[in-house]
Amino acid sequence: MSDHLSSAILNALADGELSGSELARADEHLAGCPQCTSRALAQSLLKSATARAGLRYAPPPHLAERLARLASQEASHPSPSQATPRIGWGFSSYGWAAAFALLLLCVSLFLAQRWTQRTSVASQNAGLVTEVCDQHIATLAANSPPEVVSSDRHTVKPWFQGKLPFSFNLPQNLPGDTTLDGANLTYLRNQPTAQLLYSIGRHRVSVFVQEKRDGNDSKRALTDHSGFHVTGFRTADLEVVAVSDVDPARLSDLTGRIEEAQAPPK
Amino acid sequence: MALLPWKRAVPKSGPPTSAFEDLALPLLSSLYNVAVWLSRNPADAEDLVQETFLKAMRGFQSFERGTNFKAWIFRILRNTWLTSRSGLAAMRTVALEEELEERGELGPRMVPEGAIDRQTPEVNLMRLNDRAELQAAMERLAPPLLEVILLCDVEEMKYREIATVLEIPLGTVMSRIARARTALRGMLQVHATPPRESDAGGANR
Numbered sequence: 001m002s003d004h005l006s007s008a009i010l011n012a013l014a015d016g017e018l019s020g021s022e023l024a025r026a027d028e029h030l031a032g033c034p035q036c037t038s039r040a041l042a043q044s045l046l047k048s049a050t051a052r053a054g055l056r057y058a059p060p061p062h063l064a065e066r067l068a069r070l071a072s073q074e075a076s077h078p079s080p081s082q083a084t085p086r087i088g089w090g091f092s093s094y095g096w097a098a099a100f101a102l103l104l105l106c107v108s109l110f111l112a113q114r115w116t117q118r119t120s121v122a123s124q125n126a127g128l129v130t131e132v133c134d135q136h137i138a139t140l141a142a143n144s145p146p147e148v149v150s151s152d153r154h155t156v157k158p159w160f161q162g163k164l165p166f167s168f169n170l171p172q173n174l175p176g177d178t179t180l181d182g183a184n185l186t187y188l189r190n191q192p193t194a195q196l197l198y199s200i201g202r203h204r205v206s207v208f209v210q211e212k213r214d215g216n217d218s219k220r221a222l223t224d225h226s227g228f229h230v231t232g233f234r235t236a237d238l239e240v241v242a243v244s245d246v247d248p249a250r251l252s253d254l255t256g257r258i259e260e261a262q263a264p265p266k
Numbered sequence: 267m268a269l270l271p272w273k274r275a276v277p278k279s280g281p282p283t284s285a286f287e288d289l290a291l292p293l294l295s296s297l298y299n300v301a302v303w304l305s306r307n308p309a310d311a312e313d314l315v316q317e318t319f320l321k322a323m324r325g326f327q328s329f330e331r332g333t334n335f336k337a338w339i340f341r342i343l344r345n346t347w348l349t350s351r352s353g354l355a356a357m358r359t360v361a362l363e364e365e366l367e368e369r370g371e372l373g374p375r376m377v378p379e380g381a382i383d384r385q386t387p388e389v390n391l392m393r394l395n396d397r398a399e400l401q402a403a404m405e406r407l408a409p410p411l412l413e414v415i416l417l418c419d420v421e422e423m424k425y426r427e428i429a430t431v432l433e434i435p436l437g438t439v440m441s442r443i444a445r446a447r448t449a450l451r452g453m454l455q456v457h458a459t460p461p462r463e464s465d466a467g468g469a470n471r
Contacts, residue, residue, distance in 0.1 A: 011444050015418060017425050046447055047419050053400040054420035059298035063312055067294065067319050071287045074323050 005036045014043040129225045136206040136243045146182030156183045164192050166211045171257040177201050203246035212239045235262045286326045289335045300416050305352040318343040337427040356409040403453040411446035
């Protein structure tokens with residue numbers, strides 16, 4: 001005799017879901033197995049009992065009347081989608097119009113957002129350039145010497161310890177004619193900032209080093225302002241902006257050296 | 267909305283909406299019965315059935331003639347229930363089926379199936395005649411098991427139709443039916459024979 005019938009087979013048997021061959025096999029087994037026969041019987045008794053017990057609630061008469069009324073109302077005043085036979089794409093013109101309007105709305109919202117983002121970035125940049133130039137001019141105008149006066153990078157860098165929540169490197173080799181004059185602790189955009197003072201020939205240069213605030217790595221589009229050249233770069237943690245009235249190429253040369261110094265030693 | 271095209275005898279003539287009436291009104295008792303079972307409240311069930319009718323009437327265009335109207339409208343009923351207050355509450359408590367089974371929330375702890383299978387059917391027979399007790403046991407079934415039993419036993423739907431209504435695979439229908447029946451048997455027997463060993467002999471009192 002084959003193995004006993006599984007409960008899946010017994011359920012399918014009670015529900016009349018066995019295929020012809022499965023049914024034949026099950027019948028064959030049941031003919032010789034009283035245990036499975038009694039289980040199969042129990043299964044169909046349970047099914048018929050739940051079928052009776054499950055029929056428990058009858059709809060109240062008013063519900064049937066209300067639904068019949070609804071159905072006949074709908075029949076006498078068919079909605080537009082029901083009145084028009086389905087054509088082609090099977091979607092009413094109202095649907096397409098609504099979809100198009102929604103699409104238009106989404107596109108315009110997207111564009112508006114992009115535009116606001118761009119203008120806010122542009123105004124941020126313009127604000128930074130103005131602030132940097134003001135600080136540079138104020139430093140030039142002041143008669144007082146820098147807070148730390150030294151041409152030695154090993155003096156200037158440690159001076160910022162405990163004054164700034166970040167650190168940076170100063171280049172060892174400066175381009176010819178360029179000297180380090182000293183440094184100030186200052187504030188840019190409400191953040192503590194190192195202002196490094198260099199001279200290129202007789203031109204004075206301010207290099208502002210501060211912690212990067214946003215995760216944005218893209219280069220800022222910095223412009224000239226009031227005759228001063230403004231340039232800069234960003235590393236993973238720092239944002240550096242240099243301002244001077246010197247020839248832009250020489251200014252870039254200096255910032256290039258500073259940028260190289262920030263790279264981790266190999 | 268592509269229903270599987272198992273053709274069942276459904277009248278399909280006349281203008282659309284009167285065809286809808288012809289098809290839907292005879293199913294009112296079935297829909298209402300299942301609606302009360304699911305929502306466990308006659309007032310909610312009335313709302314549920316009415317909303318189902320309205321949705322079905324408006325979506326009747328998308329119903330493919332010649333396919334199974336009963337499965338179609340039951341699917342609408344069930345989806346409407348799922349988004350109703352009672353449906354959300356019921357389904358929130360029902361996580362993944364396997365998880366449920368592990369936690370034993372598909373009804374009271376079941377007796378291992380092997381033990382039930384050794385039981386003589388007379389015990390079941392006696393208890394099954396007690397309609398109120400069976401109804402109480404059905405009420406204690408978790409919603410996914412209750413709905414499958416209602417569709418299979420009460421509405422006499424085929425497994426394929428149930429799979430369409432519940433939007434689950436055929437295999438899941440079969441395993442839920444098996445689990446629902448095991449749970450029902452377990453509940454009825456636990457009630458019937460608290461000390462099983464001593465009672466086994468005198469089951470056919």
